[in-house]
Amino acid sequence: MEDFERLLNESSGEIIEISTSRPDSKMPEWRSDLPEIIPVMPLRGVVLFPGTVAPLTVERTASRRLLDELLPKGRLLGLATQKDADLDVPGAGDLYEIGVLGNILRMVRQSDEKTLVLIQIVERIRLTKFVESNPYLKARFQILENKFPRKGARWEATLRNLRESAQNFINLNPNIPDEAHQALAAIDSPSILTDFLATNLSLDLVQKQRLLEEVDVKKRAEKVQATLNSQLHIAELQQKLRADVEDEFSDAQRRAYLREQIRAIQRELGEGDGTEEQVDDLRTRLEAVGLPEGVKKQTDRELKRLELIPPASPEHAVITGYLETVAELPWNTMSEDHDDLGLAREILDRDHFGLEKVKRRLLEYLAVRKLNPEGRGPILCLLGPPGVGKTSLGRSIADALGREFARISVGGIRDEAEIRGHRRTYIGAMPGRLLQEIRRVGTRNPVIMLDEVDKIGADFRGDPASALLEVLDPRQNDSFVDRYLDVPFDLSQVIFIATANTIHPVPAPLRDRMEVIDIPGYTTEEKLQ
Structure with a gap:
């Protein structure tokens, strides 16, 4: 592209006058001295229109020889588009009959196999007869004159509508440079206007060739207007889509x-x-x-x-x-349960001597969970004096199930925030003890022992025993909300085991949530064992 710009800036060739402001009915002076035969350069994949300056890269051997022999004695040549762009050596029958007359402004030889040339397109021509094909094509030609309609209000309205549509299309298309407005405004000739628009519209090769072959300016303007309306509609839809995307690009x-x-x-x-x-x-x-x-x-x-x-x-x-x-927090991490009751019996016997009734009840509890894993069994409360092994029984249950074990001593707590957590508005806020232990063990289904539930206190900071009602209720604890998290956490897979030395201090609603298992103290003989 830089080479073409340099070509245009350094052009020393004579520019033939096809001013956009001259009357179309006036015959230009240069046409009084035209050769009868001109060399013809085939064009691949492009259609050129009068009124434009086209930079071309010439690589074919025949075309480069055409330029070498033409420039010492003249600058005019014919340009015709190939019907099949894949042909490397097109003949006379491979070109469209209607082409254009070009005036070479500048030529730069980049290498032995590539030449850059700047050509001014001046007229439509018909190639009437090819007279030579070697080393390059030569043909007789006839200049095709534009046919203009009679001036009137309808024709003026057609041109104005065409110009306004073109301006709207330029405004809607961000890929068209701003200089296009100035170029469009400088065109006064209807024929040059239609050719300028035909050059810049997105059309395939056949459509552009048909516009080139149309010498009736009115028909050509109507065809360009129809194409422009279609592309203007597409441009408006594209702008609407861009606006919709920008609206979705929120603050x-x-x-x-x-x-x-x-x-x-x-x-x-x-x-x-x-x-x-x-x-x-x-x-x-x-x-x-x-x-x-x-x-x-x-x-x-x-x-x-x-x-x-x-x-x-x-x-x-x-x-x-x-x-x-x-x-x-282990939102989805769970331990895999062991359902071997024989192993559970071995673990209970290994860790505790005697306590046959207690062990039998615990095995019944585990057997029910084995038969109905999704069931919501009762909360066990191990009741007995200090030192009889209540806490170690809870750990044995966890070992028998293959679950993690956590112990929370609730004796003496008076703040329900120990259970429900602190709101984040307080300095040093943290989750309740339940979620802290679950986070520590790393699974959502541990065995949690609530030790000394009979010694829970209450004061102006709340009643922790009442807070435990939600925790121990199988119908509610699947959506337990800790004040610190402020989102539901599922406690329904946790096995809660409570311990107490005496049942009377435990509030009645909390007592109703639990199944009490009495653990008697050991006899002297059992202590020896």
Whole structure:
């Protein structure tokens, strides 16, 4: 392209006057001295129109010889398009009969096999008879005169409509340079106007050749107008689609794009704060754990907030801690249960001597779970004096099932936030003890022992025993909401086992949730064993 621009700037050839402002009825002076025979250069895959200046790359041997022999004695040549662009050596019958007359302005030989030439297209011609084909084509020709309609209001309206349609098409098409407006405004001749538009419209080779062969300017204008209307409609649809896409590019997306640009600038300056890497790491971890849909929406909102908040803000640390907690919870990770009752009996006998009634009841409990894994069994409460092995029995149950074991001592707690968690509005907020233990063991179905439920207190900070009602209810705990998480977490697969020294201090509603198993103290003989 730079070579062609240089050709145009350095052109020293005589430009034949086909001014866009001259009357079409006036015969140009140069046509009074035309040769009878002109050399003909075949064109491959392109149709040229009068009124244009065309840069061409000439590589065929015959065409390069044509230029070498023509330039010392003249500059006019015929240009005709091949019917079959794949032919390397076209003959007279392989060219369209209607072509154009060209005036060579400048020629630059780039190499022995490539020549750049700048040609001004001046007239339509008909190749009436080919007289030579070797070493290149020569033919007699006839200039085709344009046929103009009588001037009138209808013809004036046709031209004005054509010009306005062209202006609209240029405005709607972002790929057309701004200079096209000026070029269009400078054209006064109707014939040059139609040829200018035919050159720049997206048409196939056959359609352009038909426009070239049309000498009736009115018919040519109508054909160009029809094509322009079709392409104008397509351009309007494209603009509408671009507008729709821009509307969908919301303010939030624009802000995200601008933030990305800011981060890129900070990285170039060495001033990055690491927030982008931190957010990407958290997003990857959250996607890996397979969050439920509702939880994913919540974490997406928090990730967007984290991108906006500067690292120096206290809220940044709060959101980061929250997202890390969500990412570390076992939303879908579960231990595989063992259903071997014989192994369970061996584990209970290994860890505890005697207690036959207790072991039998525990085996019955495990047998029911084996028969109905999805069933919601009762909450066991091991009742007995200190030191009889209540806590170790719970651990043995976990070993027999192949589950993780967690122990939570609830004796003496008076704040229900120990169960339900603290709201994130408080400094140092954290999840409740339940979710903390589940996060620690790494599975969603551990055995959790609530130790010393008979010693739960209550004061102005709430009643932890009442908070346990939801936790221990099989109909509710599948959507337990910790205040810190503020999203549901499924506790229905957790096996809860409570322990108590005496049942009377346990509130009646909580007592109704549990099946009490009495564990008597060991006799002196059993202690020796």
